[in-house]
Amino acid sequence: MMFIDAHAHMISRTTDDYEAMAASGVVALIEPAFWIGQPRTNVGSYFDYLSHIVGFERFRAGQFGIRHYCTIGLNSKEANNEALAEGVMEILPRFAVKEGVVAIGEIGYDEQTALEDRYFRAQLELAKELGLPVMIHTPHRDKKRGTTRSMDVCIEHGVPPSMVVVDHNNEETVEEVLDRGFWAAFSIYPSTKMGNARMVEILKRYGGERIIVDSACDWGISDPLAVAKTARLALDRGIPEEHVRLACYANALAAYGQSGQMNEADWLDPPAIDQRTLYEGNSVLRGGREPVIESPGERRGMDRLIIE
Amino acid sequence: MTAPRQLLAEWLAPRVAPEAAAWLEGQLRRLARDGSERDLVVTLGLIPRRLGKADLDLSAAELAAAAACRPGWDPSRWSVDTAARVLALLTLPDDDEAFASRFAGLCRDADAGEAIALYSGLPLYPGQPRLEAQAGEGLRGNIRAVFEAIAHRNPFPREQFDEHRWNHMVLKALFVGSSLAPIQGLDERANPELARILCDYAHERWAAGRPVSPELWRCVGPFADGPMLADLERAAASSHPRDRAAAALALAASPAPGARAVLDRLRDEADRIAAGKLAWADVA
Numbered sequence: 001m002m003f004i005d006a007h008a009h010m011i012s013r014t015t016d017d018y019e020a021m022a023a024s025g026v027v028a029l030i031e032p033a034f035w036i037g038q039p040r041t042n043v044g045s046y047f048d049y050l051s052h053i054v055g056f057e058r059f060r061a062g063q064f065g066i067r068h069y070c071t072i073g074l075n076s077k078e079a080n081n082e083a084l085a086e087g088v089m090e091i092l093p094r095f096a097v098k099e100g101v102v103a104i105g106e107i108g109y110d111e112q113t114a115l116e117d118r119y120f121r122a123q124l125e126l127a128k129e130l131g132l133p134v135m136i137h138t139p140h141r142d143k144k145r146g147t148t149r150s151m152d153v154c155i156e157h158g159v160p161p162s163m164v165v166v167d168h169n170n171e172e173t174v175e176e177v178l179d180r181g182f183w184a185a186f187s188i189y190p191s192t193k194m195g196n197a198r199m200v201e202i203l204k205r206y207g208g209e210r211i212i213v214d215s216a217c218d219w220g221i222s223d224p225l226a227v228a229k230t231a232r233l234a235l236d237r238g239i240p241e242e243h244v245r246l247a248c249y250a251n252a253l254a255a256y257g258q259s260g261q262m263n264e265a266d267w268l269d270p271p272a273i274d275q276r277t278l279y280e281g282n283s284v285l286r287g288g289r290e291p292v293i294e295s296p297g298e299r300r301g302m303d304r305l306i307i308e
Numbered sequence: 309m310t311a312p313r314q315l316l317a318e319w320l321a322p323r324v325a326p327e328a329a330a331w332l333e334g335q336l337r338r339l340a341r342d343g344s345e346r347d348l349v350v351t352l353g354l355i356p357r358r359l360g361k362a363d364l365d366l367s368a369a370e371l372a373a374a375a376a377c378r379p380g381w382d383p384s385r386w387s388v389d390t391a392a393r394v395l396a397l398l399t400l401p402d403d404d405e406a407f408a409s410r411f412a413g414l415c416r417d418a419d420a421g422e423a424i425a426l427y428s429g430l431p432l433y434p435g436q437p438r439l440e441a442q443a444g445e446g447l448r449g450n451i452r453a454v455f456e457a458i459a460h461r462n463p464f465p466r467e468q469f470d471e472h473r474w475n476h477m478v479l480k481a482l483f484v485g486s487s488l489a490p491i492q493g494l495d496e497r498a499n500p501e502l503a504r505i506l507c508d509y510a511h512e513r514w515a516a517g518r519p520v521s522p523e524l525w526r527c528v529g530p531f532a533d534g535p536m537l538a539d540l541e542r543a544a545a546s547s548h549p550r551d552r553a554a555a556a557l558a559l560a561a562s563p564a565p566g567a568r569a570v571l572d573r574l575r576d577e578a579d580r581i582a583a584g585k586l587a588w589a590d591v592a
Contacts, residue, residue, distance in 0.1 A: 051417050059451065093346060097353025098419040130354075260357060 001245065002267075003227045005029040006252035007106075007135075007167060007187060007214035010057055010068070011036070011049075017217070017224040018064035024228035024302060027267040028067040030214075030256060031057060032106040032135055035075050037219050043087030046074075050091070054098040067267045069256065071105035071135045072096045079119040080111070089122060096130055102256035103127070105135025106167065109146045112139065117153070124157040133258050134159060135185075136166045138173065140192070147173045151180055165212065165255050168193055174202060178210060183255045187216035188226035188307050196230040196307045200237050208243030212251045229305050310377050312432045316395040319370060320359075323388055328358045332392060339399045345410075351396050352414070352422055356389040361421070364391050380463025380492055381431050389421060394429035404435025412442045420451055427457040430464040440468045447477055452484050459491055466493030475502040478527060479509060488523040489592030495526070503531040507539050514542075522554030522591050529558030537566050544574055553577055554591045 005021065008029045021029070031053050040046050053070045061068035072095045074088040096104060104127040109116050127134045134154065139146035147166060154164050161181035169177055169184050170193070177184040186202070187193040199213060215226035223229070231248045235241065256262050321329060335351040338344075364386045366374070374381045383391065400407060411433065415426055427446050433439060443465070446458050459465060459477050469477065474497055481488055488494055506524050513520045525543060532540055540562075544555035556577030559567045571578050580586035 047417070054419055094349035094353065094417060097350060097357075099356070099421055100419075 001025055001231060001249070002027045003231060003248045004252040005215050005217075005224070005227045006165075006185060006212050006256065007032055007216045008224065009034060009216070009218035010061065011053060012219035013217060013224060015060075015064065018061060018066060020301065021224050021228075022065045024225050025231075026066055026227065028069065028253075028262070029061065030069045030071060030102060030135075030252070032071040032103075032137075033073050033075065034106055034137075034218070035077050039081065040078060040084065043084060043091060046078075046084070046088050047091055050095045054095060054101065058100055067270075069100045069102045069262050071103040072098075072101050073105045073107040073123055073135075074119055075106060076108055076110035076116045076120065076137060076139070079116045080113055082115060085115065085119050089119065092123070092126060093130070096126065096132065100261055101132070102259040102261050103133040103135045103165070104130075105165075106137035107134065108136040108150045109139045110137075112142065112146055112149065120150075121153060121157060124154060124159050127163075128157070128159060131259075133163045133165065133256055136164060138166060138168045140168075143168075143170070144172050148176060151177070151182060154182075163258060167212075167214070168216070170194060171198070171202065174206065178206060181210075183210050183212060183251065185212040185214055187214055188230050189216045189220075189222050190307050191221065196226065196233050196305075199230050200234045200239060203234055203239050203243055203247060204237075208240075208246030208251070210251060211247045212255065213247045214252075223307055225302060226307055229302060229307060232302065233305055310373065312374075312377055312381070313395060313398045315370075315373055315377055316391050316398070319364060319366060320388065320391055320395070323362070323364065324359045324392075328360075331358050332395075336396065336399045339396060340401075343400050345413075348396070348400070348410070349414070352393050352425075355392045355396070356421060359388050359392050361387050361389045363387055378431055378463075380466070382461040382463075382492075383428075385461060386428060390425040390428050393422065393425035394432060397426070397429055398432060402434055404438055407434050408438035408442070411439060412445075415442055415446060420454060423449075423451070423454045424457040427454065428462070430458065430462060431467075436464070436468060439464075440473075443468065444473050447473075447480060450484075452486055455480065455484060456486055456490075459486070461490050461492065463492050465491070466497060471497075471499060471501065475499070475505055478502060479505055482506070482509065482521050482524055487592050488521075488526060489588060495530075498527045498530055500531045503528045503536060507536055510539060520551075522548075522550045523588075525554045525558035526588050526591075529561035530563070532558060532562040532567060533564040537562070537564055537570065540567075541570050544570055550591055553586055554588075556581060557586065557588055557591065 003026045005026050008031060010031050033050060033053060050072060058068040072092060074085055079085050104123050107120055107123045136150050138150060165183040165185050166177045167185040168187050174184050186199055188196050188199060213227055213230050215224055217224040227248050231244050234244045338347050366383060371384055374383055418426055430439060430443060443458055447455055459481055465474060465477055506528055510520045510524060525540060528536055540555050540558055543551050546552055552574055556571060556574040559571040560581050577586060
């Protein structure tokens with residue numbers, strides 16, 4: 001089965017992770033612009049970070065047989081630094097139109113401050129102008145209210161629910177998100193966000209329509225195999241294969257494919273060498289060596305299936 | 309004489325949908341009027357989305373017009389988005405200093421497709437010498453297609469690079485598995501220092517048990533003497549026909565008295581060279 005990890009911060013991950021993900025069936029992933037683990041102090045470091053996720057990280061993923069896409073945005077935490085936020089808003093348009101950018105994101109609320117609200121709205125307007133979908137990060141604290149408010153603001157700005165993926169859902173938020181016609185994404189992230197046994201229960205209850213499973217793997221204790229593990233657990237526990245396919249592959253493609261920047265042909269029928277656009281096929285890193293894809297060693301893999 | 313700008317517009321017109329052409333025209337008008345940075349970066353970014361990325365696929369007559377308009381200009385591998393992006397840059401107000409600074413800024417965050425377009429247009433921009441340093445920067449990346457946008461089918465390096473930059477471009481082309489044949493001015497700008505660098509590189513490859521591109525000998529031949537002749541002898545003894553052909557071509561270009569004797573051992577290749585049936589194009 002092929003998988004798309006629709007939320008993975010690969011800048012924080014190793015090549016081992018890419019190898020393990022590819023071996024587990026991940027053919028494509030999306031790297032949303034986010035907080036790097038400590039606050040950025042000036043627009044310059046944001047500039048370099050965004051350059052990295054539209055550039056080198058895309059190339060690196062290709063070396064391991066995975067298509068890399070990203071989303072561009074000012075995250076909610078850093079929206080609270082007004083000087084930084086103003087600078088970032090100025091450079092966002094130039095990054096948002098780069099090749100492989102599938103959405104404005106992840107944006108939304110953290111503490112739900114006035115500044116967060118201001119820049120969330122400004123970025124919704126940018127998404128509209130550029131015809132891009134939106135990826136919403138729902139807050140860790142006061143999540144239910146923050147989720148509702150995020151959707152309200154999207155509607156207020158005339159962004160249709162079909163263009164918005166609301167991420168980091170849980171049992172408390174899923175129903176409203178689905179009822180209002182938004183895409184509902186779930187981050188299978190140990191200890192803090194969604195566990196995969198819980199996810200299976202959600203799939204059992206709601207089916208696969210408009211549900212997206214991702215790993216949100218980053219610099220914290222997280223699992224880049226979360227999508228594959230959830231799919232296997234779901235199949236083991238009797239979820240229809242079509243529902244699993246929707247949640248772990250097809251819905252992410254349908255939602256983010258609306259950007260025009262992500263197509264199944266990218267990984268099903270990759271041009272061997274497209275010297276105008278692709279990093280893949282131009283694997284000249286370190287003296288032109290061919291990328292090697294090995295099976296992951298004993299220490300990695302699908303053996304520890306449950307993510308709690 | 310027709311300006312490159314006019315040619316690009318003429319080529320694009322029949323190759324893009326009417327609504328895309330109208331969009332581009334509107335963007336170009338805005339750029340020509342005040343040319344704000346935001347308009348420019350958004351235009352450059354949206355071009356492939358609006359116009360597509362098909363090959364430009366120019367006719368022989370169109371290519372001839374390009375070369376007549378700007379000697380050495382070879383857009384035979386350009387795509388529609390590359391042409392439109394270069395056109396957008398040529399629409400900016402004419403100021404050499406300002407152009408060079410904007411060009412550097414655009415290169416700093418260009419994605420692969422943009423970088424290819426930006427560097428492909430080098431021979432057409434105003435204030436060419438001011439762009440030399442940025443072109444050198446463009447060669448430092450590790451995306452081969454971007455490297456080749458500068459090195460291949462482009463008169464800019466031949467005209468602007470000093471010997472050091474030129475030599476390192478040729479070496480890097482081999483290093484990243486690219487070809488030398490599409491480099492304009494390759495024979496004209498060959499020099500003893502480059503021949504030495506390339507022979508050293510060949511020795512490294514041999515020592516590592518790795519193959520050596522037969523194209524390498526093209527820049528060695530005119531200076532081959534002494535130990536370099538021995539290197540050509542080694543290539544001439546190869547079991548691969550391309551290696552032998554390259555050695556023969558290099559030996560034929562060498563003014564050294566000893567070269568003839570080695571070439572005589574490659575009778576078949578020497579005959580084909582004499583008959584005009586073997587050239588560097590056959591080795592590339």
